[in-house]
């Protein structure tokens with residue numbers, strides 16, 4: 001892959017895996033656009049990484065999606081990385097919901113927004129050599145954990161969408177790569193205060209970018225590779241390991 005010719009838009013580039021993707025893409029010579037949901041977060045990212053074109057995008061608001069589509073069309077974006085995501089621990093046995101985001105918003109941000117954005121940008125991407133849509137799902141798309149049922153459902157749904165879309169591109173001969181990256185638990189704000197043996201975010205981003213450069217359709221990051229192997233040998237064992245978390 002010739003990164004110098006890539007014009008990449010990363011959603012959720014202000015923190016965590018997205019921020020490391022932005023840094024890695026710049027180091028490889030790509031031109032980068034990135035979004036965050038809060039103005040403060042975007043201002044901080046802009047100060048730290050001024051060579052990136054930053055904008056605020058709230059994926060749960062339809063008008064924000066229009067702005068992202070406009071950037072893709074206007075700026076000749078060749079690769080859209082659907083990275084932004086949220087995860088809420090949810091206890092469906094509790095009478096009162098203590099989470100800060102509704103189930104609807106979690107589904108909107110993690111699943112609906114990438115689907116709607118993909119449809120809107122595909123006609124433009126089709127015309128651009130080396131174009132790609134990249135979906136950051138999760139090892140939890142392969143087997144869910146009990147503590148985040150809605151999150152797991154969105155990631156499994158996004159994985160299924162990416163697979164179907166890849167098939168559709170092949171059937172219709174559209175030259176747009178559809179890539180899925182499946183990180184394991186990564187050390188970011190999303191997992192602060194929980195989990196063990198977390199993969200550092202720079203290592204996760206490097207594996208994703210290396211996988212993209214190697215032309216892979218599915219990029220199993222870190223321990224997700226092991227999970228895939230266990231699920232192949234014994235789906236029951238793999239699912240029982242994951243569900244307790």
Ligand SMILES: NC(=O)c1ccc[n+]([C@@H]2O[C@H](COP(=O)([O-])OP(=O)(O)OC[C@H]3O[C@@H](n4cnc5c(N)ncnc54)[C@H](OP(=O)(O)O)[C@@H]3O)[C@@H](O)[C@H]2O)c1
Pocket residue numbers: 011012013014015016017018035036037038039041042057058059060082083084085086087109136137138139182183184185186187188189190191
């Ligand atoms: N961390 C893990 O263990 C792990 C494992 C597997 C997969 N993943 C996936 O990897 C991706 C990145 O995760 P992360 O851990 O790096 O997350 P993170 O550190 O929590 O960062 C989340 C990013 O998404 C943005 N964002 C949050 N809510 C948004 C909204 N409503 N609209 C638009 N942008 C929003 C944030 O912007 P602000 O800075 O403005 O808030 C931030 O840039 C997610 O899709 C996640 O599901 C993570």
